[in-house]
Amino acid sequence: MRSPETRYAAELRSALGQVVRTVPARELTDATAALVARYRSVAPAAAPILASTTQVAAYAAYRMPATHAALVSVLGDLASAGLSPRSMVDLGGGTGAAAWAAAECFDRLESIVVFDQVGEALRLGRDLVACVTDPVLAGARFERAEFRALPQVRGELVTISYVLSELGPAEQESLLVDAMRCGDSVVVVEPGTPDGYQRILTVRQQLLEAGWRLAGPCPHEADCPLRQGDWCHFATRLERSADHRRIKGGELSYEDEKFSWVAATSPSSPALPARSARILRHPLKRKGMVEFQVCRPDGTAGREVVSKRAGLRYRAARDADWGDELP
Numbered sequence: 494m495r496s497p498e499t500r501y502a503a504e505l506r507s508a509l510g511q512v513v514r515t516v517p518a519r520e521l522t523d524a525t526a527a528l529v530a531r532y533r534s535v536a537p538a539a540a541p542i543l544a545s546t547t548q549v550a551a552y553a554a555y556r557m558p559a560t561h562a563a564l565v566s567v568l569g570d571l572a573s574a575g576l577s578p579r580s581m582v583d584l585g586g587g588t589g590a591a592a593w594a595a596a597e598c599f600d601r602l603e604s605i606v607v608f609d610q611v612g613e614a615l616r617l618g619r620d621l622v623a624c625v626t627d628p629v630l631a632g633a634r635f636e637r638a639e640f641r642a643l644p645q646v647r648g649e650l651v652t653i654s655y656v657l658s659e660l661g662p663a664e665q666e667s668l669l670v671d672a673m674r675c676g677d678s679v680v681v682v683e684p685g686t687p688d689g690y691q692r693i694l695t696v697r698q699q700l701l702e703a704g705w706r707l708a709g710p711c712p713h714e715a716d717c718p719l720r721q722g723d724w725c726h727f728a729t730r731l732e733r734s735a736d737h738r739r740i741k742g743g744e745l746s747y748e749d750e751k752f753s754w755v756a757a758t759s760p761s762s763p764a765l766p767a768r769s770a771r772i773l774r775h776p777l778k779r780k781g782m783v784e785f786q787v788c789r790p791d792g793t794a795g796r797e798v799v800s801k802r803a804g805l806r807y808r809a810a811r812d813a814d815w816g817d818e819l820p
């Protein structure tokens with residue numbers, strides 16, 4: 494699994510370190526434990542889950558490094574496939590993880606707007622970017638808005654990350670309609686769990702029915718070929734700061750963030766180049782061969798083996814990892 498120390502990860506950890514110090518340690522660990530339990534329950538929220546300053550600080554401290562890492566992985570994949578937005582709108586952006594990731598991944602990005610219903614989360618998001626060196630990130634706008642009353646806004650890229658589980662099915666559907674109305678490309682990221690994957694499948698279907706073209710991770714637009722009981726997800730490894738370990742009560746110096754995602758471009762914007770097969774598991778590296786489980790452009794999924802006889806391709810295969818395209 495890739496464990497990139499992403500360009501802004503250290504800057505984010507340091508900004509979060511300052512946040513952590515503004516809240517009493519005991520309050521932060523209690524709020525973190527309560528949020529972990531709440532998010533595990535996967536039930537639509539009747540009222541905002543992040544309501545108080547302490548809850549927002551706890552979310553940022555224990556969760557934002559991981560959502561940021563997942564978003565860097567997804568947006569980095571799309572950037573290398575040719576996506577290059579100049580403007581971005583993040584719906585349900587909370588403390589701004591996707592804004593940090595987009596500023597890191599897209600060289601031509603000029604503007605970022607983050608919408609959320611929780612003023613405290615937006616305030617913290619603003620504080621976090623206040624001292625960054627990246628001018629686009631530093632200039633990100635954090636604006637309060639309920640999904641039911643989103644202002645008229647456009648962004649070449651619209652992101653929705655780790656939001657859908659807080660909404661009922663009808664709200665999820667209408668949020669995606671709004672996202673398609675606002676943007677030329679839409680990226681949705683959810684936890685890499687069976688239920689997160691189910692929500693991604695629903696979004697994927699909705700995008701295709703609206704005539705949008707998939708940009709990743711699927712290399713085809715046929716039905717998902719994974720068997721029942723399996724779910725498409727990826728992972729990234731991130732460093733945990735001492736604060737992060739303390740708040741979460743974890744001892745490991747790293748954590749693995751699992752995520753599912755889908756991205757698509759509108760019918761009127763240029764399509765990204767076709768994708769090659771996507772690696773769905775950790776590759777098995779044996780002597781003289783590498784074995785992969787992949788999802789293929791023809792809509793099937795299964796085993797692919799690259800042997801030493803493939804020369805340069807074999808060398809690339811030795812470096813390929815879960816979530817990459819098959820060399």
Ligand SMILES: C[S@@+](CC[C@H](N)C(=O)[O-])C[C@H]1O[C@@H](n2cnc3c(N)ncnc32)[C@H](O)[C@@H]1O
Pocket residue numbers: 541542543556557560561584585586587588589590591608609610611614638639640641653654655656659
């Ligand atoms: C789990 S947090 C994810 C935050 C951020 N996108 C990330 O990846 O770290 C979900 C966010 O969605 C926001 N949200 C949920 N329902 C909303 C609604 N109806 N209108 C606006 N924001 C909403 C919440 O306030 C919260 O900040």
